[in-house]
Amino acid sequence: MSGKREDVLGWDEYFMSLALLSAGRSKDPNTQVGACVADPHNRIVGIGYNGFPRGCSDDRLPWAREGAYLDTKYPFVCHAEVNAILNAITRDLTGCRMYVALFPCNECTKIIIQSGIGEIIYLSDKYAATDSVRASKIMLDSSGTAYRQFVPSRPSLTIDFFTCRLHHD
Ligand SMILES: Nc1ccn([C@H]2C[C@H](O)[C@@H](COP(=O)(O)O)O2)c(=O)n1
Numbered sequence: 317m318s319g320k321r322e323d324v325l326g327w328d329e330y331f332m333s334l335a336l337l338s339a340g341r342s343k344d345p346n347t348q349v350g351a352c353v354a355d356p357h358n359r360i361v362g363i364g365y366n367g368f369p370r371g372c373s374d375d376r377l378p379w380a381r382e383g384a385y386l387d388t389k390y391p392f393v394c395h396a397e398v399n400a401i402l403n404a405i406t407r408d409l410t411g412c413r414m415y416v417a418l419f420p421c422n423e424c425t426k427i428i429i430q431s432g433i434g435e436i437i438y439l440s441d442k443y444a445a446t447d448s449v450r451a452s453k454i455m456l457d458s459s460g461t462a463y464r465q466f467v468p469s470r471p472s473l474t475i476d477f478f479t480c481r482l483h484h485d
């Protein structure tokens with residue numbers, strides 16, 4: 317084999333894939349979200365997914381979406397973005413980028429802005445019509461925090477454990 321491989325993963329593709337891989341750890345039956353924070357040198361500084369707080373049993377807390385508030389997941393679940401920030405190796409995330417599978421809610425957005433993260437790259441914006449996401453965008457625009465949707469250059473990547481390779485179209 318002569319020259320180097322040219323068709324490597326781009327940085328956005330790499331970090332978004334890691335965010336999605338992390339989402340694979342989520343036990344939420346409806347929406348699995350992963351987030352990955354990269355620093356300006358393209359080093360991974362934090363990664364996380366949505367789940368219940370440490371020590372809170374997945375078997376005792378509910379995953380329901382509907383019913384009385386305390387019978388749903390909403391008061392209990394830690395969002396992927398918060399977990400990625402709390403898992404980060406440093407508190408100061410100035411100039412870092414967050415890759416996240418779903419546009420951040422307003423509560424996560426406050427924390428993202430306060431952490432110093434300067435750019436959000438998201439995949440899905442399925443809750444764009446909610447007041448929560450609308451509030452997120454108001455705060456991001458006011459604070460000058462950039463956000464953009466990830467546009468994949470290929471439809472899928474497949475991890476093949478048998479051949480120890482990553483396949484793509
Ligand atoms: N940016 C976000 C938005 C939501 N989540 C989590 C919170 C829940 O576990 C799930 C959303 O559930 P749904 O209402 O779609 O059934 O996703 C997050 O981690 N980050």
Ligand SMILES: [Zn+2]
Nearest residue numbers: 395420421424
């Ligand atoms: Zn959130």
